Amino acid sequence: MAYNHKEIEEKWQKYWEEHKAFKTDAHDFSKPKFYGLIEFPYPSGNGLHVGHPKSNTAIDIISRKRRMEGYNVLYPIGWDAFGLPTENYAIANKVHPAEVTKKNVDRFRTQLKKIGFSFDWDREVNTTDPSYYKWTQWIFIQLYKKGLAYKAEIPINFCTSCKVGLANEEVVNGVCERCGGEVIQKVKSQWMLKITEYAERLYDDLDQTDFIERVKIQQRNWIGKSKGAEVDFKIAGTDEKLTVYTTRPDTLFGATYMVISPEHKILEKLDIQNRDEVVAYQKEAAKKSEFERTELNKEKTGVMLKGVMAVNPVNDEEIPIWISDYVLASYGTGAIMAVPAHDERDWDFAKKFDMPIIEVVAGGRDVNEEVYTDVNDGIMVNSGFLNGMKVKEAIAAITKFLEEKGIGHAKTNFKLRDWVFSRQRYWGEPIPMVYCEKCGWQPLPEESLPLKLPFTESYEPTDNGESPLSKLTDWVKTTCPKCGGPGTRETDTMPNWAGSSWYFIRYVDPHNDKCIADPELLKHWMPVDWYNGGMEHTTLHLLYSRFWHKFLYDIGAVPTSEPYQKRTSHGMILGSNGEKMSKSRGNVVNPDEIIDEYGADTLRMYEMFMGAFDQEAPWSTESIRGCYKFIERVYRLLENVTPEEDYSKDFESTMHKMIKKVSEDYEKMKFNTAIATMMSFVNDVNKKGSITRGEMKTFLTLLNPVSPHITEEMWDQLKFEGRVYEQTWPTYDEAKTIDSEIEIPVQVNGKLRGKVVANKDASKEEVESLVKANDDIKRFIDGKEIVKEIYIPGRMYTIVIK
RNA sequence: GCCGGUGUGGCGGAAUGGCAGACGCACAUGACUCAAAAUCAUGCGGGAAACCGUGUGGGUUCAAGUCCCACCACCGGUACCA
Numbered sequence: 001m002a003y004n005h006k007e008i009e010e011k012w013q014k015y016w017e018e019h020k021a022f023k024t025d026a027h028d029f030s031k032p033k034f035y036g037l038i039e040f041p042y043p044s045g046n047g048l049h050v051g052h053p054k055s056n057t058a059i060d061i062i063s064r065k066r067r068m069e070g071y072n073v074l075y076p077i078g079w080d081a082f083g084l085p086t087e088n089y090a091i092a093n094k095v096h097p098a099e100v101t102k103k104n105v106d107r108f109r110t111q112l113k114k115i116g117f118s119f120d121w122d123r124e125v126n127t128t129d130p131s132y133y134k135w136t137q138w139i140f141i142q143l144y145k146k147g148l149a150y151k152a153e154i155p156i157n158f159c160t161s162c163k164v165g166l167a168n169e170e171v172v173n174g175v176c177e178r179c180g181g182e183v184i185q186k187v188k189s190q191w192m193l194k195i196t197e198y199a200e201r202l203y204d205d206l207d208q209t210d211f212i213e214r215v216k217i218q219q220r221n222w223i224g225k226s227k228g229a230e231v232d233f234k235i236a237g238t239d240e241k242l243t244v245y246t247t248r249p250d251t252l253f254g255a256t257y258m259v260i261s262p263e264h265k266i267l268e269k270l271d272i273q274n275r276d277e278v279v280a281y282q283k284e285a286a287k288k289s290e291f292e293r294t295e296l297n298k299e300k301t302g303v304m305l306k307g308v309m310a311v312n313p314v315n316d317e318e319i320p321i322w323i324s325d326y327v328l329a330s331y332g333t334g335a336i337m338a339v340p341a342h343d344e345r346d347w348d349f350a351k352k353f354d355m356p357i358i359e360v361v362a363g364g365r366d367v368n369e370e371v372y373t374d375v376n377d378g379i380m381v382n383s384g385f386l387n388g389m390k391v392k393e394a395i396a397a398i399t400k401f402l403e404e405k406g407i408g409h410a411k412t413n414f415k416l417r418d419w420v421f422s423r424q425r426y427w428g429e430p431i432p433m434v435y436c437e438k439c440g441w442q443p444l445p446e447e448s449l450p451l452k453l454p455f456t457e458s459y460e461p462t463d464n465g466e467s468p469l470s471k472l473t474d475w476v477k478t479t480c481p482k483c484g485g486p487g488t489r490e491t492d493t494m495p496n497w498a499g500s501s502w503y504f505i506r507y508v509d510p511h512n513d514k515c516i517a518d519p520e521l522l523k524h525w526m527p528v529d530w531y532n533g534g535m536e537h538t539t540l541h542l543l544y545s546r547f548w549h550k551f552l553y554d555i556g557a558v559p560t561s562e563p564y565q566k567r568t569s570h571g572m573i574l575g576s577n578g579e580k581m582s583k584s585r586g587n588v589v590n591p592d593e594i595i596d597e598y599g600a601d602t603l604r605m606y607e608m609f610m611g612a613f614d615q616e617a618p619w620s621t622e623s624i625r626g627c628y629k630f631i632e633r634v635y636r637l638l639e640n641v642t643p644e645e646d647y648s649k650d651f652e653s654t655m656h657k658m659i660k661k662v663s664e665d666y667e668k669m670k671f672n673t674a675i676a677t678m679m680s681f682v683n684d685v686n687k688k689g690s691i692t693r694g695e696m697k698t699f700l701t702l703l704n705p706v707s708p709h710i711t712e713e714m715w716d717q718l719k720f721e722g723r724v725y726e727q728t729w730p731t732y733d734e735a736k737t738i739d740s741e742i743e744i745p746v747q748v749n750g751k752l753r754g755k756v757v758a759n760k761d762a763s764k765e766e767v768e769s770l771v772k773a774n775d776d777i778k779r780f781i782d783g784k785e786i787v788k789e790i791y792i793p794g795r796m797y798t799i800v801i802k
Numbered sequence: 803g804c805c806g807g808u809g810u811g812g813c814g815g816a817a818u819g820g821c822a823g824a825c826g827c828a829c830a831u832g833a834c835u836c837a838a839a840a841u842c843a844u845g846c847g848g849g850a851a852a853c854c855g856u857g858u859g860g861g862u863u864c865a866a867g868u869c870c871c872a873c874c875a876c877c878g879g880u881a882c883c884a
Contacts, residue, residue, distance in 0.1 A: 214806060221805060224883065246884060259884090300882090331883045338884090344803090345882055415883050535806095535878075571807095572878095609826075611815060615808080616877080623814060626826045629841095673816070676825035683825090686842095745821045750865050752821055790864060796820045800864050 003635040005599025009709045013116055021725055022118040024074045026508060026521050034071040035525055036063045037504055037564070039533040039541070040078040040125075042496075043104035045089050048111040049581070050589045050607070050619065055532050055570050057604045058613060058669060060117045061705035062530060065666055067118075068701065068729040074525060075118055076507040078125035079105050083496040084170070087427040091460055097427040098455070101128055111592065115600045116708050118725070123510045127429075127499030132506065134450035135516045136498050137432040139548065141443040142555055144433070148194040151441065154420055155185035156465070164461040165424040186465055190422040191431060191492065195547045199223055199414040201561075202546055210566040212614070215538050222539040224415025229399050230333065231408035233258060233310040236318055240269055242310055245332030245413060248342065248375075249402065250394035252314050253383040254360035255337035256350070258321045259302065261329040262286070273307035278323060285325045300326055300349045312337075313407045314384065314398075324349065332413055340371070347371040358382060361391060419544065421495060426459035426468040428493030436480035436487040445481055453493075467491040500541055501548040504528050505558060516557060523559045531564040534572070542567065568669060571616035573607070578618045589619050601707035602628045608671035608706055631710055633682055634703070637691055638714060644692040651695055653739050654684060659732035662702045671706070678703055693718065698730045746771050747798045748780045756797070764791040771797050 016022065036059040041052055063075040081101045090097040105126065112119070125132055143149040157166040161181030170176065171183050195202075203223045206216045228247035235242060242258060260266065262285040272278055281303045302324030309318040326345055327336055340350035340357040350357055357367050362381045364372025372378070380386040385401075386394045402408030422431070432444040432451045444451055454475045459468045469491035470476060480487035502516065508525045509517035533542075549563035574580060575587025582588065594603045606627040611617030647655045658681050665674035681699065685691045691699070697720060704711040704724045715724045738760055744767060746754045754776030758767050768789065771777050777799075784801040791797050 217806065218879070221880075226883075228884080244884080248884080326882050326884095328883065336884045343884065345884075348882090413883075539879080609814090615815095617814065620814065620827070623827045630826085632841095672814095673825080676816075679825055743821090747820080747865070750863095755821075788864060792820065796865080798820080798864050 003632045003710075005601065005631075005709075008713045009114075009116065009600050012709045012712045013113060015712075016116075016118075016725075017113075017121075020122075021723070022073075022075070022120055023122055024072065024076075024120045026074065026525065028072050029524055031070060031072040033074065033525055033529075034063070034066040035074045035504075035508075035528045035530075036066070037076070037507075037528045037531040039537065040080050040500070040503055041108060042080045042083060042085070043101065043108045044085050045100065045104055046583070046588075047104075047107055048591050050573050050591050050594070051534075051581070052112075053115055053591060053603060054573055054607045054613075055534070056112070056115070056117050057607055057706075058568075058570060058671065059530065059532050060604075061608070061666055061671065064118055064705040064708065064725065065663075065729060067725060068727055070728070073118075074123075074507065075120060076123040076125075076510075077112065077117070077119040077121070078123070078503055078507065079108070079127065080496070080500050080503070081105060081126055081128040082428045082494075082499055084425065084427070087425060087459065090427070096455075096457070097459065098128070114595055115591070115604065118708070123507050125503055125506050125510050127503065128427075130450040130452050131513070133429040133499065135506065136429050136494065136502070137444075137449050137451060138446060138516070139502060139552070140494070140498070141432060141446060141449075142557075143193060143551060144441075144443050146551070146555070148197060148551065149421070150192055150194070151189050152192045152418075153187050154190045154192065155187050156190065156420075156424070157183050158186040158465050159183055162461070163463040163465065165465050188422075188424075188465065190420055191433075191490070193419040193421050193547075195419045195544070196414060196416055198547050198550055199225070199416045200412070201550055202416075202543065203414075205546075205550075205562055209562055209564065211564075212568050214535070215542070215567050215569060218535070218538045219543060222416065222543065224413075226413050226415075228411055228413065229402060229408050230411045231313065231337065231402060233313060233337065235266075235270065235321075236309040236311050238270070240266060242266060242321070242335050243333045244335045244337045245411060246337060248339065248395070249398045249408070250380065250383075250386065250389075250391050251339040251342050251360050252312070252337065252398060253386065254339040254341050254358045255312055255319060256340060256356045256358055257319050257338045258310050258335060259324050259327045259338050259346075259349070260321065260335040261327040262323050262325055263329040264323070264334045266335075267323070270305065270308050272305050274303070274305070277303050278305065281323060300324060300345075300352050302326075302349065302353065304353070313402075313405070320355075322349075322353075330417065331415065341367040342371065342373055344371050344373065360386075419497075419547075421498070422492035423495050424461070424465055424467040425493050426453075426456075428495065429453070429498055430469070430493055431490040433490040434478055434481055434487040435490070436483060436485060438485055439480055439482045441490075442481045442487070448481075467493065469493070497541060497544045501545040502552070504531075504545075504563060505549075505552070516552075519557075519559070526558060527560045527562055528564045530566045530568070532568045532570060535569045538569075569614060571612070571614050573610075574616055574618040576619050576621065581619075587619075589621075594624065598624060598628045599631075599709070601631055601710045605631065605675060605706050609675045611672060613669040613671055630679055630682070631707060633686070635710060635714065637682065637685060637696065638717060640685075640690045641696055641718065642690050642692050644694060646692065646694045647698075648692050648695065651684075651688075651692075653736055654681065655695060655698060656732040656736040659698065659702065659730045660734075660737050663729070663732075666705065675706065693720075700724060701727050701730055742794055744794065744797055746774070746777055747796065748777065749800060750798075753777055753780050760794060764793075767791055767797055771799070 038055045038059050063073050067073045086097050086100050090100050157171045159166055159176040159181045161179050162176060176183055203225050226247050228245060229249040230243050230245050232241045232243050262282045302322045305321045308321055310321050311318055338346040340346040341359045342361055359367040360383045361378035363378040375391045378391050380389045380394045386397060399410050430451045430453050434442050436442055454472055456472055458471055461468060476489050476491060478487050478489055505517050509521050512518055545563055550561055552558040553561045577587055579585055606624045609627055658677055661677045662674045700711045700715050701724060712724050740760055741757055742760050743755050743757050745752055754774050756770040756774055758770055781799060781801055786799060787802050788800040
């Protein structure tokens with residue numbers, strides 16, 4: 001009865017499919033619900049990657065366990081199928097993207113089914129399906145109606161050699177990722193989404209979630225909340241004022257000059273004596289790409305505005321104004337007060353252009369030699385009424401002062417920028433908007449959705465950076481939904497992130513043609529209980545989908561303000577050389593080959609066993625054999641099963657310990673140690689020579705979530721009732737996890753010197769007498785003065801001698 | 803630079819402040835075999851030993867891989883955000 005993984009896995013996959021074993025009745029509210037989610041894959045032409053099964057198996061394990069714990073489980077799958085790689089592949093191979101997508105999806109489906117995930121396959125969604133993107137478009141229209149979608153002139157990345165607009169992800173080190181060509185900024189009118197309006201809530205509501213800490217931190221950093229104040233500076237001899245944003249209003253007395261960004265609009269209104277010089281600098285700055293401004297140009301540059309002075313509102317001193325590209329137009333007010341003594345960038349600038357440096361916070365070294373930015377220990381000096389205060393007190397005092405005088409106020413700023421939502425591409429959702437000369441931009445009537453992506457063979461990019469759809473004159477020319485006059489369609493499409501920002505909502509009710517999903521069902525099923533995915537999606541997909549969800553919550557379309565209760569993240573699987581897997585590095589492992597050789601049960605187990613789940617780990621073709629051998633050993637247990645339906649006496653505590661350890665480890669995603677525990681168990685069984693039916697039953701149930709096929713097969717061969725996936729999760733008795741006799745290590749002066757065996761309830765005195773009688777210990781303590789003795793019950797006996 | 807993460811045998815990795823190296827890979831020896839593979843059994847940080855060993859240097863503690871301070875290296879994110 002050799003282990004034949006192919007036969008066994010095909011058999012049970014067929015069984016599950018025929019019996020709809022993992023189909024979810026979403027209307028069954030009688031049981032508690034569990035909604036497990038993995039990031040739906042992008043069906044690329046390369047097929048499944050070994051990274052996919054890692055995340056999928058983890059949530060599959062949790063889902064299978066939850067079913068056995070009595071939950072109604074939703075564990076769905078779908079396809080995030082719009083996007084660039086498909087489009088590029090289509091262009092290169094002259095196959096329509098729709099056809100490419102269908103082929104890839106079919107391949108992915110086949111591959112995933114071979115791994116035995118307990119997905120509800122009847123809920124598949126596909127972002128390229130008009131019945132799906134109908135609702136993506138509907139959401140866009142709702143955003144537009146609430147003023148959260150708007151058009152703006154925004155520079156896009158444009159590759160001068162491919163003559164195509166590029167997504168930020170396609171620009172690597174300032175050049176085109178594909179051809180290495182120069183990337184320039186081309187200003188285009190783009191649809192933008194006002195994610196910034198939700199910045200505060202996206203930041204604060206993280207507290208309500210159970211996201212792992214590093215996800216929360218990364219999102220918080222990305223949103224970049226900072227507290228400070230806006231302060232008005234008068235321009236001497238004019239009615240103009242310059243408003244700055246600062247997080248350190250306490251240092252206002254130390255402001256020795258101001259800096260504004262080259263794009264600042266106040267420049268037009270000022271009477272600048274050296275305007276030629278200023279204009280030249282503006283031109284120079286405009287020529288630089290974002291890349292050059294940030295990467296190449298660390299050295300500070302700038303021009304002082306001649307004949308213009310600003311007035312520091314706290315001491316009426318006149319200070320000069322500079323323009324410099326180290327001040328960004330897009331953050332704060334585009335203008336700063338420079339406090340060189342206590343800001344690193346201002347210090348660098350002041351040193352280069354020889355501006356005065358005034359210390360206003362004491363506690364550092366000489367501010368002419370070294371900048372001092374500490375906010376905790378400093379005491380205010382040279383600061384009028386703030387003198388003697390600590391920085392934190394000074395911030396409060398000056399803010400109050402500014403507000404009373406009406407020259408400033410407390411202000412919170414965010415780094416987060418609005419979301420550029422337009423793509424000059426073919427393979428995406430058409431944006432359902434029409435432009436009319438008379439009425440401006442108008443959304444399509446909702447009942448006319450979906451606006452289908454027109455089928456065309458000319459989906460190649462245009463050479464002017466416009467969307468390929470712009471070439472379809474018949475489609476572009478339409479009528480205005482409002483006045484019925486002539487109108488033109490928006491030809492840009494939505495980004496990949498659109499369809500993936502709400503797919504978890506659709507899973508709940510994937511075939512609904514009345515709304516995004518039935519509110520009753522959403523009320524029961526939302527939020528997603530556990531969402532696992534890659535860290536690389538933390539600041540884009542995860543943030544975008546939280547934004548959309550909050551918006552949908554605000555308009556009453558979903559019942560929760562957060563989409564996901566818990567977010568975890570897996571570590572990447574690296575190539576065997578320790579580098580990221582990639583075609584060009586030649587270290588890619590194809591899961592098909594692994595399944596062929598060892599089977600899905602081994603693949604699943606190995607991916608869970610290879611290291612800590614949240615850590616990256618290199619693939620090893622040798623190590624995977626270890627898991628295969630273990631599964632073979634498990635299968636061979638069938639030869640030594642004894643008929644008792646209970647646990648044997650000498651294995652009772654082993655069983656209870658194992659149930660506890662495996663159950664807890666699965667919940668903590670410590671799959672590697674859960675599997676190690678089961679390996680040890682099998683080693684123990686083999687040492688003993690036999691296993692009872694009762695022990696077998698528990699063991700197979702515990703192992704089932706990791707390796708479902710082999711366990712189902714053995715269950716069947718042992719003629720246990722029902723199927724493993726229908727069983728109840730084993731429980732343990734805490735009292736029975738403790739051995740009656742325990743071994744207590746004994747230390748003398750911090751070094752392990754021996755061990756004594758005692759009853760688990762032994763008192764300190766009883767253990768002490770055992771220790772004192774122990775020859776190993778006697779050697780070290782005889783004739784020595786005992787200073788101290790410590791007994792940690794059941795764990796350690798320590799003696800300190802002199 | 804800043805923000806995260808990680809440094810433990812030949813390798814992947816275990817260890818609520820309490821026996822460092824669980825579990826597995828590789829390796830070695832033995833059994834089986836004409837032989838090899840597979841399988842099974844045993845061993846496997848260094849050192850003859852005392853002892854020494856968790857990136858480095860300090861510290862706290864009866865006891866530190868684990869806590870504190872100061873560093874170093876690698877990986878990921880971010881890029882002058884005032």
